[in-house]
Amino acid sequence: MTTALAHRGPDGQGQWLDDRVALGHRRLSVIDLSDHASQPMIGPSGAVLVFNGEIYNFRELRKTLEEAGNHFRTDSDTEVLLRLWEIHGPQCLSMLIGMFAFALWDAQRGRVFLARDRLGKKPLYYCRNDHGMAFASEVKALMALPKIAANAEIDPLAMSDFLSLGYILTPKSAFRNISRLPAAHYAEYNVNNGSWQCFEYWRLEEHFLSPRLPHNKEINEQFMDLLTDAVRLRLRSDVPVGIFLSGGMDSSAVAAIAAGLDKASTKAFCVGFHEQSYDESVHAQAVADHLGIPLTILENRPADDALIQFLIGQVDEPFADTSIMPTYLLNENARKHVTVALTGDGADEILAGYPTYRANSYHKVVRRLPRGVMGGLSRMANHMLRPRYRKVGWDYKVRQFLRGHALSPEQAHYSWRTVFSEAEKHQLMGAELVRSCRGYDPFTTFAEAFAKVQGANFLDQSLFVDTKTWLQDDILVKADRASMAASLEIRSPFLDHRLVEFTARLPVSAKMDLRRQKIILKDVMKDILPDRVMRRRKAGFNAPTLSLQKTALSHPGPDGWFNQSHHLDPRREDITYKSFSLAMLGAWLQLFERFRETGYWKL
Template sequence: MCGISGWFDMAGLRSPDRRLAKAMNDAIAHRGPDGEGFHFEPGLALGHRRLAIIDLATGEQPMFTEAGRIGIVFNGEIFNYRDLRRVLERRGHTFRTRSDTEVILRGWVEWGPDVVDQIHGQFAFALWDRSEQTLFLARDRLGEKPLYYSILPDRTFLFASELKALMADPALPRVIDPLAVEDFFAFGYVTDPRTIYAGVRKLGAGQCMLLQRGQSPRIRTYWEPHPANVSERDLDHAADILRDRLSGAVRSQLVADVPVGAFLSGGVDSSAITALMAQAVPQALSCFTIGFDDPKFDERRYAEEVAARYDIRHHVEVVSPDDMETVEALPGMFDEPFGDSSALPTYRLAKLARRHVTVALSGDGGDELFAGYRRYLFHGREESLRGLLPAPVRRSVFGTLGRLYPKLDWAPQFMRARQTFRELSVSAAEGYFHNVAVLSDEQRAALFSPDLKRATSGYRPADLIAEHMAKAPSKDPVSAAQYVDLKTWLVGDILTKVDRTAMANSLEVRVPMLDPTFVEWAMGLPRPLKLSGGEGKVVLKRALEPLVPNDLLYRKKQGFSVPLARWFRGSFGDAFAAKLGKATPLAEHFDMATVRKLAEAHRQGWSDNSRTLWLLWMFNGFLERHGRSLRLPEPAA
């Protein structure tokens, strides 16, 4: 895994600024500590940082064809590169290296922009075709690898693996996108293609971009997640097929010339990947686990069962709420507000793994593919109830109940019906937004300053959910919700978290469940094989019964999260209160009386505001690092 950066003159052939190119590349040195490379010519600069995984001796970049016509900087791994190399060799292409990077180069000669349809892996790359004066950028199908870009007022095009590389250019406007702030406090992350900066965008998952001088960039979506035609309806047969398919995905992602290990949380998904790795690899494996001192969140004993069963070297650490050094470092890893508190243990997990391996396989994706989140169950039930009453009746009856029913955050779950009533009163998309939102529209409005509210007026984050749900390839409500998560939560939260925390430790993480053919097969399975009788991951658990202990498979889901509520009543609360006691930059954008009220209510145990407080802490950290000179857009005249 590597880091890429570049500069392209969209208007002419100005000489590139070599110092800027160096500064951009240096900003992402953690992504590739094994070396750096540059290419300069009129109108173009390419930069690369290398983390050597495949072809350690001859895989340096930027890499060019012999005549120098085509060059590339590439971040990622192409898992089918050996098969593609054989195809290209049969068509007359010759290779100078053993790297997957060269396969993309030769593939461009053979297929042009359609090379993205041939390669399978996790990647972001920029390819320069001198003869066509074309710069081509692409991002993998599920968005495992990031790619940021910006077009400056002088028609300079910048791109890089991380925001911090673009910020090396002082000409980049430091203007906050207020809609990104709204998204962050709604979802806990900034949704693609937005970034926190109005002038910077992310290339979307499954998209490519073509740039030619004098023309506007052309963005094309080359892949969308669509369900395959799946004939399996019998649970045991589908489980056998699943096990074979997932095993193949794991084997395909073990290719490396460096040590490979596994993240093992003790949950279903990571246990599946670890067990299949152990079957595929003859030599001893290492796996890595993070624990907590709170038994409600600690899964170490389940991880130990799996490690012992396969005789795997098991490395374990415990995360403490006193790890303020990591908390303070998180905003610098993400470069923009990022509100998933599990980034803290994920960073510690990656740090632990990097002491022993260079590549780790992760179980991410299982919840999204096999309906592991409880919100799918809730959404399916709510949609069934919505179908019983016309929309006007639902809005009247349940809307009224939602307004009148008290907000009982402190009460047992069965007494907290207010949210359910509100979800039943609205459309399926808006109801699902309420399921996934961290803060409701009313809560965000209470937090935001008057200026921020004016800047976001008229924007509704729920519309993003509606937009994706309308494009879902299945009308089944659970399948539609899973599709929404593939387009939003998975790429914006889960994969972003894994990439930044791992690469901050110069560790490559691979995600076998996101093999595109496996994703499409899983999407094609009928709902009862995924969610039945209140139980999620039905077929996945059945497939794993020969591999993983049943007490692990069929216990209550815990998830990889931290005891945030308790921590904010202890050391986290003390640290946050100390920040509020200073001249916090939050005061420019938020109602501080509301912020302090939320903090105090949480400390006193009157309500659980821990997720809100964490979002505020992470946003404050972003402002402290980057925001002293940031500004909102000027109001329209």
């Protein structure tokens, strides 16, 4: 199991076992590089910890513990986390600022505790069966256990999720017998009787439903203070740290704050593309020059089937976010220079930066128009618009928008995120797969999330839903797998939970109006960053995939679950995302077929 995770921790490994529990760990050394900080780590009470991630405020927590009479033998955040749990139990989770997935064995109580950070930055998969419970950071480690591998079957509901969204919704995995612990949850497993309890320890909806903060100068200052402190904490490291800089608003803000805190150590990295509509290196260079920090431009290589095979083997599941390719290549090349990198991930989710939030506003207007008029416009667009195959071209946006014109606001917001419509899905799904799904609709997960914030402004409802779906199951999965495949740790200041809670309580006027998005961020950065960054439109970090364009699925799946006769027409519509989805699904089905033939989950 630990060998399967060697890429996540190339600097060391360790195992610990007794007659009931076995724990293994792979280490990426970032804080306290000495062997004393190795894991599994045993505490004074005999508790044993394996931990993936970083506790950014560990120095402050350690000082408090020392003032209470505790002593430490390492300078690591691992030992601080272990001591906190021994003293406070699950209540210590509220004290942590960080990203984490960890397991702790409490022999005195006969319990294994599993916990995951508030937003799901670090993964945690588990399987429970008659033989006990197993957990790991990635599915491939669980597949090293014969009793889990022998019972691994594809989850049809997960396939429905993927065809709709390009990713799988928590708590599902691609396999029926393997689940994901949701973000902001911890679980307790009793090794004596096999009982399992799961608890949610942080509820973001409470902040969205709380009274709104005013939008004034003092609030802007509080926002800037929180963001600056989030960057400051994430610069803590005993190894070199870099900044991923695209030249967009979010990464530029992180780079500017980092340079203000420690300009001499700030190094930036970006990836360049030959295709002009995708290349952002000129914008990144302009920001780096403005801030006076060095920028290394890393060249993107064309996507090919070998890269697809490699990436699907890293994710272990069907996954169709095209940006995983340049994200991995950026991490792979940056790893030659640094071990840790800060990113701008999360700003769009907390401050309404995506075009879909604009689409929600436009949808309020077009819903009032006669359905016949909008239906006619949709048919006209499908007939007349020709694909331009540029980075998220306007022809693609128009088609997506018109597809949701007759839906409820909640369904329309969901539809902006979909890859295949329900009708297209059923053309791809074989009769047996349709029957196995038993009428399941992935929108159910979105509807349940919308219900938790009923009564909030619809923009805030959408931000909450996207945090619980798109962010947790796409953005952060991509970020984790692409970075860990390169043995590089990435940190996201905008996803500091204090900042997430604060922005959840901001009024809509601080996030979006008729002209601007991410308003409060632009306001606090207007005297720090150049005007061209402020005026630049949201671009996203996608990759050209024409070299991988598939018009049909290459593999029928188990028992003919998928229809290979359904073909996409690249002349009628921009099939970038649909074809990439088919390429990734086909690669994963081939991986699964080899697994069934050999019994080994490997590339």
